[in-house]
Amino acid sequence: MNSETTATVSDGRPSTIELVNRTLKKRYAAERRFRLYGLCSVAAAIIFLVWLLGSIVLSGLPAFQKTFIQLDITFDPDVLDISDPEDSGQLRTANYEGLVKEALKARFPDVKGRSDRRSLYSLVSDGAVYRLNDMLRNNPDLLNTAQSLWLVADDDVDVYFKEGAGDGGRLNEKQLSWLNVLVESGDVDQRFNWTLLTAGDSREPELAGIRGALVGSFYTLLVTLLLSFPIGVAASVYLEEFAPRNKWTDLIEVNINNLAAVPSIVFGLLGLAVFINFFGLPRSAPLVGGLVLTLMTLPTIVIAGRAAIKSVPPSIRQAALGIGASKMQTVTHHVLPLALPGMLTGTIIGMARALGETAPLLMIGMVAFIVDIPDGFLAPATALPVQIFLWADSPERGFAALTSAAIMVLLVFLVSMNLLAVLLRKRFERRW
Amino acid sequence: MQVSTLFLVIAGLVLFAYQLGLRRAIAVAGGPAKQRSLHSLPSYYGLWAAFWCGLPACVILLLWVVCQDAIITRLVVSGLPEQYAGLSSAEMTLVINDIKNLATGNIVSSQTNPAMEAAAAHYVSLRQTGRTILSVVVILIVFAGMLLVWRQINPGLRARNRVESVIKTFLLLCSVIAILATVGIVLSVLFESIRFFGMVPITEFLFGLNWSPQIAIRPDQQASSGAFGAVPLFTGTLLISAIAMLVAVPIGLMSAIYLAEYAHRKVRAVAKPLLEVLAGIPTVVYGVFAALMVAPFIRDLGESVGLSVASESALAAGLVMGIMIIPFVSSLSDDVINAVPQSLRDGAYALGATRSETIKQVVIPAALPGIVGGVLLAISRAVGETMIVVMAAGLAANLTANPLEAVTTVTVQIVTLLVGDQEFDSAKTLAAFALGLVLFVVTLCLNVIALHVVRRYREQYE
Numbered sequence: 001m002n003s004e005t006t007a008t009v010s011d012g013r014p015s016t017i018e019l020v021n022r023t024l025k026k027r028y029a030a031e032r033r034f035r036l037y038g039l040c041s042v043a044a045a046i047i048f049l050v051w052l053l054g055s056i057v058l059s060g061l062p063a064f065q066k067t068f069i070q071l072d073i074t075f076d077p078d079v080l081d082i083s084d085p086e087d088s089g090q091l092r093t094a095n096y097e098g099l100v101k102e103a104l105k106a107r108f109p110d111v112k113g114r115s116d117r118r119s120l121y122s123l124v125s126d127g128a129v130y131r132l133n134d135m136l137r138n139n140p141d142l143l144n145t146a147q148s149l150w151l152v153a154d155d156d157v158d159v160y161f162k163e164g165a166g167d168g169g170r171l172n173e174k175q176l177s178w179l180n181v182l183v184e185s186g187d188v189d190q191r192f193n194w195t196l197l198t199a200g201d202s203r204e205p206e207l208a209g210i211r212g213a214l215v216g217s218f219y220t221l222l223v224t225l226l227l228s229f230p231i232g233v234a235a236s237v238y239l240e241e242f243a244p245r246n247k248w249t250d251l252i253e254v255n256i257n258n259l260a261a262v263p264s265i266v267f268g269l270l271g272l273a274v275f276i277n278f279f280g281l282p283r284s285a286p287l288v289g290g291l292v293l294t295l296m297t298l299p300t301i302v303i304a305g306r307a308a309i310k311s312v313p314p315s316i317r318q319a320a321l322g323i324g325a326s327k328m329q330t331v332t333h334h335v336l337p338l339a340l341p342g343m344l345t346g347t348i349i350g351m352a353r354a355l356g357e358t359a360p361l362l363m364i365g366m367v368a369f370i371v372d373i374p375d376g377f378l379a380p381a382t383a384l385p386v387q388i389f390l391w392a393d394s395p396e397r398g399f400a401a402l403t404s405a406a407i408m409v410l411l412v413f414l415v416s417m418n419l420l421a422v423l424l425r426k427r428f429e430r431r432w
Numbered sequence: 433m434q435v436s437t438l439f440l441v442i443a444g445l446v447l448f449a450y451q452l453g454l455r456r457a458i459a460v461a462g463g464p465a466k467q468r469s470l471h472s473l474p475s476y477y478g479l480w481a482a483f484w485c486g487l488p489a490c491v492i493l494l495l496w497v498v499c500q501d502a503i504i505t506r507l508v509v510s511g512l513p514e515q516y517a518g519l520s521s522a523e524m525t526l527v528i529n530d531i532k533n534l535a536t537g538n539i540v541s542s543q544t545n546p547a548m549e550a551a552a553a554h555y556v557s558l559r560q561t562g563r564t565i566l567s568v569v570v571i572l573i574v575f576a577g578m579l580l581v582w583r584q585i586n587p588g589l590r591a592r593n594r595v596e597s598v599i600k601t602f603l604l605l606c607s608v609i610a611i612l613a614t615v616g617i618v619l620s621v622l623f624e625s626i627r628f629f630g631m632v633p634i635t636e637f638l639f640g641l642n643w644s645p646q647i648a649i650r651p652d653q654q655a656s657s658g659a660f661g662a663v664p665l666f667t668g669t670l671l672i673s674a675i676a677m678l679v680a681v682p683i684g685l686m687s688a689i690y691l692a693e694y695a696h697r698k699v700r701a702v703a704k705p706l707l708e709v710l711a712g713i714p715t716v717v718y719g720v721f722a723a724l725m726v727a728p729f730i731r732d733l734g735e736s737v738g739l740s741v742a743s744e745s746a747l748a749a750g751l752v753m754g755i756m757i758i759p760f761v762s763s764l765s766d767d768v769i770n771a772v773p774q775s776l777r778d779g780a781y782a783l784g785a786t787r788s789e790t791i792k793q794v795v796i797p798a799a800l801p802g803i804v805g806g807v808l809l810a811i812s813r814a815v816g817e818t819m820i821v822v823m824a825a826g827l828a829a830n831l832t833a834n835p836l837e838a839v840t841t842v843t844v845q846i847v848t849l850l851v852g853d854q855e856f857d858s859a860k861t862l863a864a865f866a867l868g869l870v871l872f873v874v875t876l877c878l879n880v881i882a883l884h885v886v887r888r889y890r891e892q893y894e
Contacts, residue, residue, distance in 0.1 A: 020784070027786055027789070028786070030786075030788060030789075031786045031787060031788045031789075034787075034788035034791070034792075035690070035694055035787075035788065037686050037690075038686045038687065038689055038690025038691075038693075038694055039690060039694075040686075041682065041683045041684075041685075041686035041687040041690060042686075042687040042690055042691065042695075042703050042707075044683055045683055045684075045687055045706075045707055045710065045755075045758050045759075045762075046703065046706055046707075048710070048755045048758075049706060049709060049710055051725075052713070052717075052718075052721050052755075055721070055725050056717070056720075056721070059724075230606075231606045231609055232606075234602065234603045234606035234607070235603070235606045235607035235609065235610065237603055238600075238603035238604055238606065238607045239607055242600055242603060242604075243607070251611065252607050252608070252610055252611060255610045255611050255613075255614050256610045257879075257883060258614065258876060258879055258880070259610055259613055259614060261809065261812060261813075261875065261879040262617065262816075262872065262875060262876070263812075263815070263816025263817070263818070263843070263871060263872075263875055264816070264818065265816065265818045265843050265846055265847070265868070265871070266617055266621070266816070266868055266871060266872050266875075267617070269617070269620060269621055269846070269850075269864070269865060269868040270613070270616050270617045270620050270621075272620075272850065273620030273621070273623075273624060273865070274616050274620050278620075279498060280501055280502065295609075295613045298609065298610065298613070299610070302607075302610070326592065326596060327596075328596040328599060328600070352712070355714075356713075356714025356715070356716070356717075357714070358714065358715065358716040358818075358819050359715070359818035359819055359822075359843070359847070362822075362847055362850075362851055363846075363847075363850055363851075365851075367851055385714055385716040386716075388716050388717070388720060389716050389719070389819065389822075389823065392716075392719070392720045392723060392724065392823060393823075400724060403720055403724070404720070407717050407720060410714065410717070411713070411717070414712060414713075414714070418712060
């Protein structure tokens, strides 16, 4: 072997270096190809990410603006059908729709015929009526005065102005011509859509907001946090510091690892069967949602907590034990404070995951159409990701933008929670 | 007293008991100067007193909150006049709801009659009495605990050991919750499944080729046979998961290799967190992305080359699910690739292998068990994933292997069967639990095998 590998051609067989050189080009090409595959994979993953985030932001940004139409509204008691301005009942049930109609009629006096009138009236959203109602009830002095007001336009008008559709979408020729008149006189404007952040859900895209879902998510996460943090910390302390090494401890460990990988929808089935059917808790309640999400986040917190406790060096425990502290005192006075930042980081990450979780909440009925802002742990509520799911299923075009806008809000929350976790880790991370 | 006020009162009394125990301990020791004659620090006596006052009271309070509704409802029902005795359980629920609404002053669905008004009054009075009894009992228990501890406390009482064993028991209980959750899942899914298999034979469920869970209301109704053959759901799940794995495994594995073996430190520092961002995006967002952006894109693409693509094609759902799983595969593979000892690589380089040859012939074979484990975990993720398929896959069961057609999956059917109104004695609702059982068992097996494989591999190099 030795003579053949080094010698040049002596017996007609090629030398090793020739053998190597013969295939070297091919091998280097393969090397470059392989490297390129790797680069392409990373690039593909990043392109997917950019495509996803980009398309969401592009379709969601318009939802933060809303089209308003300026009209001269006269609070005419005859139109409103108010005889006694002091009577709050009359103020509440008065004919505010009539005010909007009168204003539109005055603006376009040559519109005749019932169907034309109706399509004229449909340019302004029902939300305008609620706003006039609120205005007059808060300030009855407005009666008999004329106001120039910016009123919310209908979602079809909104979509038309945002997408600039040539065919006018669901608007007809006449409606487009009236809108052109309004645009030319400067009576159409795009303004920031406060409704999105302050209102509950609605069947009308221009009146729908995410506040109800946000509050529902808040209550749900509060329950999750209050239960999963103490239980998770206690469980990880027990498993790491006190548990004897035996079958039972192994069983608990295997259980926790498996729970972390059970599909979330199965937790929803558990919530439905146990919390709702067996214990009789109400459907759609943040309390039940919180309980289900607690079981889901518990493994995350326990695993993070155990890692944090493990990273506290044994010398600290030995020092405490050496000066006469009991095992429990060692843990509560020394180990826990040192492990707490790590546990908090794990908890925040678990909470972020719980905030984005949808499937188990569908199972326990947090998917209902709920207009009111929930006011407690047992009130019917929905959550932000479920709201996104509901809007994504809605046929109206206006909801498509709202869906993306709600996703943007959800992502902002998730990013800030994860940033908080990263900061916490950076700030308190200790190397021993 | 409201339960919340009662809770506050207990909290106040517990604080008081703590102080009382602490003072009492110092007093029996003979003043602050002689504290050393106590077995434990005075605060442990305080804690012991607080435990005795608070724990039994809280347990009773909790039991009451959980059980009160069932007990009171049963009492009210038994007090109803005879005309209600023969009602079915569904009608009974309606009546009970009416009574509760009457009692709380809400709008009632049916006409009220004197019997129901009496029942509502009965309900209100029972609630009142129940609360009064609860308040009295709980406060008595608190004071009994206080008295007991007051008499127990003496310098020889091993308060610290007792307090610590109570805390330890609490810690143990908390870690047992994990077992309870698993048992809860198994029992809840299993019981309903057994009821389901009482109505539909298990062989039909597992091997039947026809799935249409709508049950006919009229005998002559079309397309509502109530067939529960789940094979189309299993194949649909497999199809979508397979597409997802075809996307996720090559991209995930190759990016892990690139980032671990080739990439410059700076590139790695940027690209790795970006990949992890993909893992942090909620699944509902992927669902929106699949349904509103990717599915129309694929449909238009297919139409431009003359293919007819369903708007809820398996391809769109599988592709997006694959994107979701990329970071999962890549981070798990990254871990195992980094765990392969450098000496193996150095050996290969010394023999003249190029980097890619080293990776293909040394690193990957060495890391293979870990990679396989990671892929198994990823498959279990794909099988159990819900929101993407609920939003982007079809609803109708369709036995096909064509990725351009719409198929449905196990998770989609669970959601469609359980969202909305349910009655818990119909095969339709119970079928969802049987599907849940299948899902749980399959993912559990995949996880156990995967963890086993990963663990055995790790032992080799550590």
